[in-house]
Amino acid sequence: MAKYTIVLVRHGESEWNQKNLFCGWYDADLSDKGVEEAKKAGKWLKERKITFDIAYTSVLKRAIKTLYLIQEELDLHWIPVYRHWRLNERMYGALQGKNKAETAAKYGEDQVKIWRRAYDIPPPELEESSEYNPRNDPKFQTLDRRVLPLTECLKNTVERALPYWHDNIVPSIRSGKKVLICAHGNSLRALVKYLDKVPDEEIVELNIPTGIPLVYELDEDLNPIKHYYVAPDDVVKKAIDDVANQGKAKK
Numbered sequence: 001m002a003k004y005t006i007v008l009v010r011h012g013e014s015e016w017n018q019k020n021l022f023c024g025w026y027d028a029d030l031s032d033k034g035v036e037e038a039k040k041a042g043k044w045l046k047e048r049k050i051t052f053d054i055a056y057t058s059v060l061k062r063a064i065k066t067l068y069l070i071q072e073e074l075d076l077h078w079i080p081v082y083r084h085w086r087l088n089e090r091m092y093g094a095l096q097g098k099n100k101a102e103t104a105a106k107y108g109e110d111q112v113k114i115w116r117r118a119y120d121i122p123p124p125e126l127e128e129s130s131e132y133n134p135r136n137d138p139k140f141q142t143l144d145r146r147v148l149p150l151t152e153c154l155k156n157t158v159e160r161a162l163p164y165w166h167d168n169i170v171p172s173i174r175s176g177k178k179v180l181i182c183a184h185g186n187s188l189r190a191l192v193k194y195l196d197k198v199p200d201e202e203i204v205e206l207n208i209p210t211g212i213p214l215v216y217e218l219d220e221d222l223n224p225i226k227h228y229y230v231a232p233d234d235v236v237k238k239a240i241d242d243v244a245n246q247g248k249a250k251k
């Protein structure tokens with residue numbers, strides 16, 4: 001019997017997802033399709049009578065806006081929302097701004113899969129002078145420069161996301177609050193890896209689609225009992241395959 005239920009949602013399609021660019025900490029907006037996906041996510045939750053007391057998101061607008069659109073569908077504008085950089089997408093290093101298919105054509109699909117999905121192999125670092133360096137971004141000026149990454153593998157993302165999970169999200173869950181987390185493909189892969197204890201070599205095959213709520217039922221020790229997407233299986237499968245195929249040389 002589940003003691004707690006939490007919901008994870010990757011934001012709707014961003015303008016950079018649409019262009020098939022590595023995005024990471026770049027603050028891309030939602031595409032028109034992404035706005036519709038976010039609204040649909042809210043409708044799916046409403047149909048299932050899933051509601052929330054509190055929500056967590058990153059400091060990136062694609063996740064913040066998706067969360068707000070879900071709140072609108074559920075008429076939950078009033079719940080507390082916490083935004084934190086530790087829920088940001090994985091910092092994609094020097095790949096940020098590059099097209100995934102073109103990168104696969106140049107370096108090979110196997111290399112791109114390693115950069116996208118290997119647990120502990122980070123892409124090359126951003127140059128200090130890069131326009132994408134978070135150390136030059138006003139959003140992050142109050143943070144210690146040493147915590148701001150120039151690249152991350154998933155392992156690094158797990159390591160920086162989990163303190164926020166343990167210190168902020170877990171106490172909310174344990175207090176009985178119904179929690180929604182609206183984040184990113186790889187910051188959610190980090191959380192799923194931790195919750196489901198997915199081995200390093202298996203996390204490579206996990207892809208999370210945009211805008212489809214993923215429900216986790218947890219026991220009293222916060223161990224997952226089961227998880228499921230709220231969309232029809234064929235919709236989920238196609239969306240997951242589409243994410244995996246973004247790293248192919250030709251789409």
Ligand SMILES: O=C(OP(=O)(O)O)[C@H](O)COP(=O)(O)O
Nearest residue numbers: 021022023024089116184185186
């Ligand atoms: O910014 C990104 O993720 P997001 O769209 O979930 O924020 C990445 O570009 C996702 O790319 P990936 O699926 O190749 O890891």
